[in-house]
Amino acid sequence: MTAVLSPALPLTVGADLEVPLVDGRRVRYADLDAAASAPPLQAVADHVAEVLPYYASVHRGAGYTSRVCTSLLESARATVGRFVGARTDDVVVFTRNTTDAVALLARAVPGPVLTLDLEHHATLLAWRHTPHHVVAAGDTVRGTLDALRDGLRTHRPALLAVTGASNVTGETLPLTTIVEIAHAAGARVAVDAAQLAPHRRVDLAALGADYLALSGHKLYAPYGAGVLVGRRDWLDAAPAHLAGGGAVRSVAVTDGETDTAWLPAPQRHEGGTPNLLGAVALAAACRALEPVIDSAVPAHERELAARLRAGLVDVPGVRLLECFDDAPDQVAVVAFEVETLPAGLVAAALSAEHGIGVRDGRFCAHPLLDRLTGGRDAVRASLGLAGTADDVDRLVVAVAQLVARGPGWTYAQRDGRWVPTPDPRDLDPLAVGTREGLPGCDR
Structure with a gap:
């Protein structure tokens, strides 16, 4: 599926990137991790x-x-x-x-x-x-x-x-x-x-x-x-x-x-x-x-962030994290907990089964997470210029499915991270030379 982006916004590289899922399908990647690192603008x-x-x-x-x-x-x-x-x-x-x-x-x-x-x-x-x-x-x-x-x-x-x-x-x-x-x-x-x-x-x-x-x-x-x-x-x-x-x-x-x-x-x-x-x-x-930071950018992100927060609030067992009830504004960063599942497992399943990239952990803000979650890890979805309503809706539906039925694949913890087991995806598609002998390689 081609991403439907606002014509008023600068284009980013990789907006139509397709990624593999563990079931063999390929889908357009929903990059909801812009707060960690955003893709380059095409103009850049x-x-x-x-x-x-x-x-x-x-x-x-x-x-x-x-x-x-x-x-x-x-x-x-x-x-x-x-x-x-x-x-x-x-x-x-x-x-x-x-x-x-x-x-x-x-x-x-x-x-x-x-x-x-x-x-x-x-x-x-x-x-x-x-x-x-x-x-x-x-x-x-x-x-x-x-x-x-x-x-x-x-x-x-x-x-x-x-x-x-x-x-x-x-x-x-x-x-x-x-x-x-x-x-x-x-x-x-x-x-x-x-x-x-x-x-x-x-x-x-x-x-x-x-x-x-x-x-x-x-x-x-x-x-x-x-x-x-x-x-x-x-x-x-x-x-x-x-x-x-x-x-x-x-x-x-x-x-x-x-x-x-x-x-x-x-x-x-x-x-x-x-x-x-x-x-x-x-x-x-x-x-x-410069031409869009005062108008098109905040309008685009406020709409999507409001859609995301409203969608997640309606999922049973999901709790949004907030510091205040009177903040003057919120940028398009939304952190949440799923009461019945570890944050790392939620993030791994969103990637492996749905092609959605989010962040999990304590986000280099441990004292804040101590306050908000008692020190537990959380999931963070963050939107940028390439984010779309389809990305938001895919995330909300995927989280709701995880809450209702649990993951559809098997997962295990390795070196503190949740990973699919087995993982049939090629996680090194740009490798030069052989993959043989690499530590942690499933194939």
């Missing part, structure tokens, strides 16, 4: 293909292709900055992903950090070498804002790091209000926009936030790049995130020791050969999303 893949013939060194080459690539990198930096509403004096540093971006910021913060307990591990764990205080979120957004006020007053942090949208429930927090509260207490604000930026407009200047981090692989540009965008002073004063060529103005050796003069950001934190293809891919995604 096309642009990368255009750049490849020119690929060369950046910043330090005199050749024509090197000059072209240097221009491409710096143009990509400006494009990404515009897309996220960077101020004229903000700096855009290319990183590997959001985790890397937050780790870079952690080396630059000159004082204590405050976070909520509902954060992704990338935000919870980055501050291991910095005084770090975790505030328990309330059952409501209003209660959570009160808890933040108390935490800011008690701990006097230099930085408040907060998620833009939960990677578990999709719920958002009122960022403008949070920024106002933090700034009134003398703290800067960093926004983890990994889950927010693919779904909603993120405008750093309009929010008044100080820093923003995001990942290309969640923004339809899975070529290994992310960004940290924000105020320059802390980043210029911080030790180099990745020391090496390109990050220095000069290096001398005196009495057996190196004497280094570092460049300012962004070069200070981009040592080594930069990920040019990742940067241009991320910029291409920003250009493609």
Whole structure:
């Protein structure tokens, strides 16, 4: 079946991909795992293909292709900055992903950090070498804002790091209000926009936030790049995130020791050969999303997410996970429990028997899952630009069948994961050479 997609939305690669089922049939893949990694936009893949013939060194080459690539990198930096509403004096540093971006910021913060307990591990764990205080979120957004006020007053942090949208429930927090509260207490604000930026407009200047981090692989540009965008002073004063060529103005050796003069950001934190293809891919995604991120994208995803939540609520024994009952908005991320079946078994059966890709586990947010499920694993369905009403309906019907009749295949746990036994599908269709002798191979 061909996916029916909105003509207003950019096309993604693989929207009509067919995958095998354990019963021998092939079906169109329903990718409901965009919150983990989204497929590339077709415009992104096309642009990368255009750049490849020119690929060369950046910043330090005199050749024509090197000059072209240097221009491409710096143009990509400006494009990404515009897309996220960077101020004229903000700096855009290319990183590997959001985790890397937050780790870079952690080396630059000159004082204590405050976070909520509902954060992704990338935000919870980055501050291991910095005084770090975790505030328990309330059952409501209003209660959570009160808890933040108390935490800011008690701990006097230099930085408040907060998620833009939960990677578990999709719920958002009122960022403008949070920024106002933090700034009134003398703290800067960093926004983890990994889950927010693919779904909603993120405008750093309009929010008044100080820093923003995001990942290309969640923004339809899975070529290994992310960004940290924000105020320059802390980043210029911080030790180099990745020391090496390109990050220095000069290096001398005196009495057996190196004497280094570092460049300012962004070069200070981009040592080594930069990920040019990742940067241009991320910029291409920003250009493609720019005309639709305020209108077509949220309209498409709100409709599908509402359809999904309404469908799952009607399935007996299914419980949706939510942090608050007064969240101002929810992006298209829906986590749920099936009371009678392990989450991993549900996810494995959805894939093997229905061709539906979801996520199971605790989603790198263990403290939040401790609150929502008592520490049990859950299932997460997340929609992106390639999601359709057919995908949603297939998931709801499949979950209802699993609840009513159980899996239609046999499954076992291997290395902590549920897998079909046997699994007649070719799980390595792109392998080069022989599969013989590979560990875990059924055939």
